[in-house]
Amino acid sequence: MAFSLETDRDLQPLNSFGLPGRAAQFLTCNSVSAVREAVRLPVFARAERRLVLGGGSNLVITGDFAGCVLAPRIAGFARVGETADAWLVEVGAGEGWHATVARLLDERLPGLENLALIPGSVGAAPIQNIGAYGLELTSRFHSLQAVEIATGELRSFSHADCRFGYRDSVFKRAAAGQFVITQVTLALPRRWSPVAAYADVARGLAQRGITDPSARDIFEVVVATRRAKLPDPAMLGNAGSFFKNPVVGAPKWAQLAAEHPEIVGYPQADGRVKLAAAWLIDRSGFKGQRCGAVGVHERQALVLVNHGGARGSEVLALAQDIVENVQARFGVRLEMEPVVV
């Protein structure tokens, strides 16, 4: 059988924060047809709560889940065509994101190297339009296939259908909770050029004396930078960046820049300015702070960590404290990035 059903499954080893919780029902699906069948099963279709689970690296589990979890563990990696600008590669939702980036590089299909070492599955990458080091998935995305939960039908989503934004897509908005993504088709540029302007990438290349970087050079710089800056979830539970970088209008930016001349901001094409949430949190005194079993990472203020034995409620309480302090000090509302379950 292509899907399996378990009861009372422990979710703690399945989320990168290492937060406790058990799922009443847990369906594992190894193929698209298994997902189509599974979503029609009463245990899933009539469940009080439903969760599609990838690698569990962007979740805050708040306790037992009295519903049905569906894990699409669909494998697959195939070149499926080309456009005028790109090679198209279809990848199964259950493939690991980093392993896919590395494999593409090995197969001389560069283009995703800036997104190396992001944990999680390929199927989750479009959900929040993953991004890092000057690149977002949207620049390398062609289309995806997803099973509609209400009907069990397989649907195609074009690039436009996904309505990508900063850590955002239609799957966090109008289509939230309605689809299981089964395959993602990536678009790797036929004429590759490095994305190397991001400060950490430029610095890493300069330190290595590289002036004309290959995709492999960028991959290695990104991996080394991430290893130096971000805690490894296997050692210290976390979900990566806990807050999105807030974007403010020009008048608000002018006010903040006048009050805090050293504030960090990145002008956007639409005239607004993206603030560095890490800077706001650091200046609010949270960097390296510990509060019981949870804390703010000592090297990266955007990352909340589980020092061992934390519960989801403690993570959310610390997050709330940070949001209120940043709001009081800067008049800026931080928005959480991970999904609360």
Ligand SMILES: Cc1cc2nc3c(=O)[nH]c(=O)nc-3n(C[C@H](O)[C@H](O)[C@H](O)COP(=O)(O)OP(=O)(O)OC[C@H]3O[C@@H](n4cnc5c(N)ncnc54)[C@H](O)[C@@H]3O)c2cc1C
């Ligand atoms: C150390 C660390 C570093 C990180 N760095 C980055 C970074 O640089 N940039 C970045 O953007 N993110 C980053 N993240 C966040 C995370 O890795 C990404 O959001 C990743 O895409 C989540 O994948 P996942 O498979 O673990 O998703 P999960 O955590 O399992 O799920 C996340 C959301 O996607 C939904 N989902 C998952 N799979 C599917 C599917 N097949 N179909 C439909 N819905 C689905 C879930 O229901 C949930 O709502 C980081 C996390 C960690 C722990």
